[in-house]
Amino acid sequence: MASIGLNTGLKALLASQSALDIIGHNVANANTPGYSRQSLGVSAGRTLNLRGLAIGTGVNADVVKRTVDGLLQARLTGQASSLASLDAQLDVMTSIEALLGEPGGFGLSGGLDRFFGSIAEFSSSPNDLVMRTGMVQSAGSLAAQFNQLAGGLSSLRSDTATQVSFNVDQVNLIARDLVQLNREISEIEASGVPANDLRDQRDVALQELAKHVDITYTEGSNGNTRVTVGGRLLVGETRAFALSSDIDQAGGVTLNIEGSQIPVRVVRGAVAGLGKLTQGFIPGLQDQLDDYARNLILEMNRAHSTGIPLDGGFTRLVAEHALSDQDQDGSVQDELLAGAGLPFDVSSGALYVNVNNAGTDTLNTYRIDIDETTTTVGGFMDQLSEIPGLNAALNGAGQLQIISDAGVKFDFGRRLDATPDDSGTFGGQFASLGSGAEGPFSLANGDTFDFTGPLGSFSVSVATADFTEISQATAAELVDVLNADANFQANGMRAVDVSGRIVVQSTTSGPTATFDVDGGSGIAALGWTAGTTVTGHTTAVDVALGGTYTGEANDLFTFVPLSDGTIGTTPGLEVGVFDQNGLLISTLSVGENYLPGSELDVGNGVTITFGFGELSASDGDVFAVDMLADSDTTDILVALGMNGLFTGTDASSMSVRADLEADPSLLAASSGGASGGNSVLLQMLDLQSSNVDGLSGRSFTEFYNDFVGDVGFEVASTANSRDVEGFLMTNLEQRRDQISGVNIDEELVKMIEFEQNFQAASRYIQVVNDLHNDLLRIL
C-alpha cells in the first residue's frame, strides 16, 4: 500500500512538472511564428485490484498535444495566397503611380501643359527666335518625359518578371524544406511521439509557400504532406519537383513543373499577382502610353509637316522612315505606298506641293493624288519628279528624298494662291469661252467642234477611244483632245480645264484676238451655240486673293460673274462664289459701287480684290482656287517622316527632330508662308482640346486624365481589395491565436496563481500538521 501511495504521488508530481514544462515551452515560443500552443494530455492511472479493493494509481501524462484547427489552418494558407497576390500587385502598382507623378506638375500633364504653353507663347510672336527655341526645347522635354515614362514602365515590367523568377526560386527552396520536414515528422511519429514543433514548422512553410503560389495539400496516414500547384505535384512523399518559369518577350509568364509538359496555371499567390501585372496591367499601360505618344506624334506632325520653315521652303528633304521591299522581289518601287512598311497609315487623298522658283519668281501648287489601293512607291516618286524643279529618289537606306533644282524651294503648305487666274479665264486679255457648266459632258463618238481661227475654219472630232466613257466626258479629257489637235494648235488656240469646266482660249491677247464657234454636234453638250464670236480684251481683270482659309475641310471655290459688265461700272454686277458641291456661298458686288482693288470678304478667312476690267457670264468667265484646310489628306508626309516636329513612333522612341533642335528656324509656324503666320501653331494648339480619332474621340488632355485616372482607380481598387483580404487574414490569424496561440500573460498569471496558492497551501500544511500532532498527543 505504501509503495502504491508513493508511486501515485510521484506520478502526480511528474505530470505536474510536465504540465509546467509545457507552460514554459509555450511561454518561450510565444513569439515564434506559427507556434501552436501545447498542452498535456492526462488520464487516470490503471486501477489495481488489491485485497478485493479497486485502488487508483493516480494520473498518467500521456501525450503533449498541439492545439490546432486544421480547417482554420487551410483557410489561413488559402488566404495567404490571396493576400500575397494583392500585396505583390499593390507594391508594383504603387511604383507605377509614383512613376506617373500625378498630380503635382512633375508628370506628363505638366510637360504637356508646358509644351502647349510654349506653343501659345510662340504663336503670339512667330518670328521671335527665343520663343521658337523655347518651343523646340519644351517639345524635347515632353519627348524626354515620354521616354522616361516608357523606360520606367519597361523597367518595372522587367523587374516584375525578375520577381516572378525570385518567387519561383523561393517556391523550390520551401518545397525542399517541406520534403525534409515530412521525413523528420514521419520518422519521429513512427515511434508514437507527435512531432508538434516540426508540424508547426511545416504549417509555417506551407503558409509561406502559399504566399508565392496557390497550393493544395493533403496529409497522408504516415504524416507526410503532399503539395500540388495548379494540379501538379510539387512536394511528394520523398522528393520535390522543381518549378520553373519562362518569361517571353511580351512579359508573359509560363510556369512549368519538372516531369510535366503541361504549363502550370496559378491564380493566386505572388507569382499569379505579378504575372497579372506583366501580362495584363503593365503592357496595357505601355500600349496606352504608346498610343498616346503615337497619336501626339501623328497629330503634331500632321500640322507641322505641312508647315513652312522660316526661310520659306526646302531644297532637300529626307524621310525619317524607310520604305521597304515587302514582297522581297528586289525592288521597293513596285510596292504599294500604303503597304511599304511605313509606321503610319497612308490613305487615299491628295498631297499639295508648292514650288517656288526664285528665277522665274513663280509659285506654283501641284496636286498629287494618292490612291491607297493603287499608288505605288514608284508612281508616287514619278509624280513628285514630274513637278518642275523637283527630283524624288530613294537613298541607300530606302528613305525617300526630295531635292529641288537650284533656285527652287518647295513646301507642302496650305498656301492660298494669291493670283489664281493664271490662265486669264476670268476677264482676261485672251479671247476666252467657257463651258458655263462643269462636266461631265455627254458626247458621242464622232461629235465635232467647228471653230474659225486666224488661219480659217477647222473642225475637231472626238472618238470613243479618247475618253474613259465618252457619254461622261470630263473637261480634262476633252482638253487633251482639243489641245492635241493640230488645227487647234495652228490657229493659236488652247483649251484649259478650270475646275471641271472647259475653257477655250486664244493664245494671243487684246481686242484683235478672236475666234468663232461655228457649230458641230458636240457644242450643245458644252452649252455653246453656233455663231458665237469671242474677242480678247485690252485690260485683264487683276484678281488677288488674301487671308488664310479657315474652313475645316478642303474645298474648291469657283468664281463666276453672274452677268456681263465692267467692274466698278456696271450696276448690279456680281461675282458668285461656289463651293465644290456647286453651292453658292457668297455673292460679291463688283458693280458701280465697287472700287476696283478694294478688298471683299469671301468668307472662311479669305479676301479678294478685283482690278478694273470686263467680265462676261455669257462667255463663261471663270476661275477656281483650291482652299486647303489640309494640304496632305493622305498622311504620306507623316508616314514618311518628312518635315515632322517629332520623330519616332511610340513613347520610347519619341524625340524632337534632330535638325530642328540644331536649327530652330526649321520649325514651321505657318502653313501659308506669310511672314508672321502662325496657322500651324494654332492648329497645334487646337489639338490640346480637340477630339482625336486615334484616342477614341478624346482629346489629348482627356485621354491622359483618363489614363492617370484609370491607374489611380486600379491602385485604389487593388488597395481596397487588399484591405478586405488583409482584414480577413487578420481575423483568421486572431482566431488561430485564440485557438493555437500563446498568451504569455495568461501563462504567467497561471503560474503566479500556482505560486500564490502553493504559498498559502504551505502555510496550511504547517497548521494542519500542528493541529493533528496536538490531537495525537491526547489520544
Added chain:
Amino acid sequence: MSIPRTLNRLAGYLQGEIGARRRTLALLETQEASIQANDPAATAEALRKLDREMSTNGEHLRKRAQLIEQLATTWGVPADLLTLGSIIERGGPAAAHLAPLRDELRSITALVIRKNRRLGALIGMHRRVIRDVIEYVLEDERGAAMSGAGSLIDAEA
C-alpha cells in the same frame, strides 16, 4: 456536573472531532487533485474551504479543554496529565463507549497527517518547478533573474 454526563459530552466532542478530521482529509485530497490537474482556481477554492475548516478548530479546542478540566477537577488530577486512554481507564464502564471513538479519531488523524505530509512534499516540488520556470521566462539578457529584484510584472504597464 456528574462524571457520566461529562463523559457523554466528551463522546459528542469526539464525534465532532472525527467529522472535522474527515472533512479536512477530503479537502486535502481535493487540493491534491487540483494541483495534479493544474487547476489553480480549484486549488484556491480548496484552500478557502480548508481555511474555513481550520477556523472552527478553536471551538473544538476550547470544548475539549473545558471537558478535560471538569474531569481533572472531579478526579483531583492535573488536567495536562489526562489523555483519552487514561480517561477511559478512570471512567470504567461509564467510559467504555469512548474507546471506539478514540480509535477512529486516531486512525483518521493519522491519515490526515500522512496526506498532509505528502501534499507538503508535492507543493514544495511544484514551487521549485514554478520558480524555475518564472526565473527562466523573466531572466534578462545577461541571464540574471529579474524576479529577485522586485515585482514580477507590472500589469498596468
